Amino acid sequence: xxxxxxxxxxxxxxxxxxxxxxxxxxxxxxxxxxxxxxxxxxxxxxxxxxxxxxxxxxxxxxxxxxxxxxxxxxxxxxxxxxxxxxxxxxxxxxxxxxxxxxxxxxxxxxxxxxxxxxxxxxxxxxxxxxxxxxxxxxxxxxxxxxxxxxxxxxxxxxxxxxxxxxxxxxxxxxxxxxxxxxxx
Numbered sequence: 001x002x003x004x005x006x007x008x009x010x011x012x013x014x015x016x017x018x019x020x021x022x023x024x025x026x027x028x029x030x031x032x033x034x035x036x037x038x039x040x041x042x043x044x045x046x047x048x049x050x051x052x053x054x055x056x057x058x059x060x061x062x063x064x065x066x067x068x069x070x071x072x073x074x075x076x077x078x079x080x081x082x083x084x085x086x087x088x089x090x091x092x093x094x095x096x097x098x099x100x101x102x103x104x105x106x107x108x109x110x111x112x113x114x115x116x117x118x119x120x121x122x123x124x125x126x127x128x129x130x131x132x133x134x135x136x137x138x139x140x141x142x143x144x145x146x147x148x149x150x151x152x153x154x155x156x157x158x159x160x161x162x163x164x165x166x167x168x169x170x171x172x173x174x175x176x177x178x179x180x181x182x183x184x
Contacts, residue, residue: 008092009074013115013125016092021071028053028072036065058099063087070112078135083107092128098153101133104141113147134169143178154184 002010004018014021031053038046050057053072058079067087069075074091078099085105089095093111097103111128115121129148133139137151140159145151150166157163158174158181167173170184 008126008128009094011093011127011129013127015124016126017124024071024073028069031072032067032069035063036067038065040065055094057081064105074111077101084141092126093130093147095130096132098133098135098137100136102138104139104143104159106142107139107145108143109145111147140174156184 004014005020007014031049035049054075055073056076058077060080061077063083064085069089069091071091075095077097080100081097083103087103088108090110090112095109109131111131113127131145132150134153136154139157142159143157143161145163149163152169154170156172161174161178162176163178171180172182173180
C-alpha cells in the first residue's frame with residue numbers, strides 16, 4: 001500500500017492531513033522562516049538552511065527573502081539560479097528548475113490542484129502534478145505556473161502570465177493564458 005507521500009508524488013489523490021506530510025510541511029516552514037530571517041549577507045548560514053530545505057540545489061543559487069514553499073524537499077535546482085522576492089513554490093510534486101534560471105518577484109509555481117467536480121473536491125483529497133523549467137529560462141514578475149507545466153530551455157515568460165500549458169524551448173511567451181508570441 002502506498003504512503004500518502006508516495007501518492008502525492010505519483011499524481012494520485014492523497015490526504016494532505018496525513019501525519020507524515022504535516023510533519024514535512026512543518027519542518028519546511030521552520031526552515032524557510034529561519035531563512036527569511038537570516039541577514040542577506042550571511043551567505044554561509046543561508047546556504048546551510050537551503051541545503052536542509054531543498055531536495056537538491058546547484059551552486060550559485062540566490063533566493064531573495066521572503067521565500068515560501070510547501071515541502072522544500074521536492075524542489076530541485078540547477079546551477080546559478082536566481083529567485084527574486086516573494087516567490088511561492090507549492091512543491092507537492094517535483095519542481096525541477098534548470099541552470100541559469102531567473103524567477104522575477106512574485107513568481108508562483110503551483111504543483112497542487114484539486115478535483116474539478118465539486119462532489120469529489122469536498123471529500124478532501126488533493127492532487128499534484130510536476131513542474132519543469134528548462135535551462136536559461138527567465139520568468140517575469142507576477143507569473144503563475146500551473147500544475148503539470150513544462151517550460152522549455154532558453155524561453156522567456158512575460159510578466160503577469162498564467163502558464164496553463166507547456167511552453168516550448170526558444171520562445172517568448174506571455175498572457176493569460178500564456179501563449180507563444182515569437183520564436184527566438
